[in-house]
Amino acid sequence: MAQVSLEQVRKVYPAAKGTQPHVAVAGATFDVADGELLVLVGPSGCGKSTLLRMIAGLESITSGTLRIGDRVVNDVAPKDRDIAMVFQNYALYPHMDVAGNLGFGLKLRGASKDEIARRVGEAAKTLELDALLARKPGALSGGQRQRVALGRALVRDPQVFLLDEPLSNLDAKLRTGMRVEIARLHRQLGATMVYVTHDQVEAMTLGQRIVVLKDGHVQQIDTPMALYERPANLFVATFLGSPAMNVLRGRVVRADGLSLDMGEGVRVPLGEGAVPEAWIDRDIAIGVRPEHLVPAPAGGVSPVVEMVEALGNETLVNLRLGAQALVARVAPHAAPSVGSAMPLALAAGQWHAFDAGSGGAVAGLGGFAAIGASPPLPSPRGGEGNS
Known part of the structure; x- marks a missing residue:
């Protein structure tokens, strides 16, 4: 196995007539340690598959340096990079049995x-395909076909495994099973793996580290829990996590202490010292995970329950606070009824703050914030507060 190193790797596609050049990957710099399973994640069009294809040699590199082990491979042909790639589509030979599919690449190499x-x-033993070696692909399930595709890469014994959304064609149950298979295979082999997915659940459960991309730019690189607990910006915060992080937008004001003024008479108390003085009278976005919306003493105006999703092991409560939609995660039997008010608070020290303009994380913010309306603020309709 080997380390993979990228230094300011860029991919720019030439401009078509009447358009500007398209920057698919903008200066990616990171290392994949020997034996590490690193995940590239982001929405469609973020550049993750392009980046993987550059590592594989299937896309040329516009600029920057790519190393596999101690060798610069910018101009090395794919067949000479000692990598194996597993694609989204199985691409098995239908006329060959499992054994033939597994060994075909080795046969071509003499x-x-x-x-x-x-x-x-x-x-076959590693992937529990022993009993299937004489079967044709048409007689296999989706999960078995995907294991054959993994096995075809495994027999190569490459320096690096590259996996491009290998589970996206499987149903939910098979995806869960294959995630376990891939994690087990990685532990067993100690292989260097780079895994591309748009599914944040796959990224969080498989990756030892995750590279989050958006519009060709690396947003943050860290372990799954570090990304979840300490996101560098609003994009990372809202992309990772299911349901997504709640985002409250407003202006920091000093009125009966520091509060987030969300408009329409809704103010979220922030607590003294939670916000640096420099942020008073500036727009800000406060993020809080659904599990960090906790019950609070009644009083003031609270979010109204719009829908309750009972999932068995937990319950998701969809709420409305003025114009703001919220989701809270509560215990299975703790859900209120639809249409009722649900007093909530942000768990102490568990909320995040971001610059409303740039989306960057704001240092020095955090603390307790009760969700409700400040009674002195009249609503646009002349009442006290607004739900």
Whole structure:
């Protein structure tokens, strides 16, 4: 196995007539440690698959340096990079049985029959395909076909495994099972793996570290829990986590202490010292995870319950606070009825603050904030508060 290093790697597609050049990847710099499973994640069009294809040699590099081990491979052909790639589509040969599919790449490389049989046998045992070696792909389930595709890469014994959304064609149950398979395979092999997905659940459960991309730019690189608990910006905060982080937007004001003025008579108390003086009278976005919306003493105006999603092990409560939609995660039997008010608070020290303009995380913010309306503020309709 080997380390993969990228230094200011860029991919720019030439301009079509009447358009500007398209920057698919803008200066990516990071290392994949020897034996690490690193995940590239982001929405469609963020550049994650392009980045993986540059590592594989299937896309040329516009500028920057790419190393696999100690070797610069910018101009090295894909077949000479000692990598194996698993694609979204299985692309198995329908006329060959499982054994033939597993060993076909080795046969093309001139391996002996004994070597092919040995490696195919080892891969089949590792992936629990022993009993399926004589079957054709048409007689396999989706999960079994995906395991054959993994095995075809495994028999190569490459320096680096590259996996491009390999589970996206499977149903939810099979995806869960194959995530376990891939994690087990990585632990067993100690292999260097780069895994691309748009699914944040896959990223959080599989990655030892995650690279979050948006519009070709690396947003943050860290362990799953560090990204979840300490997001660098609003995009990372809202992209990772299901349901997504709640975002409260407003202006920091000093009125009966520091508060977030969300308009329409809704103010969220922030607590003294929670916001640096420099942020008073400035727009800000406060993020709070659904599990960090906690019950609060009654009083003032509270969010109104719009829908309750009972999921068995937990309950998601969809709420409305003025024009703001919120989601709270509560215990299975703790849900209120639809249409009722649900007094809530932000768990102490568990909320995040971001610059409303740039989306960057604001240092020095955090603390307790009760959600409700400040009674002295009249609503536009002349009442006290607004739900």
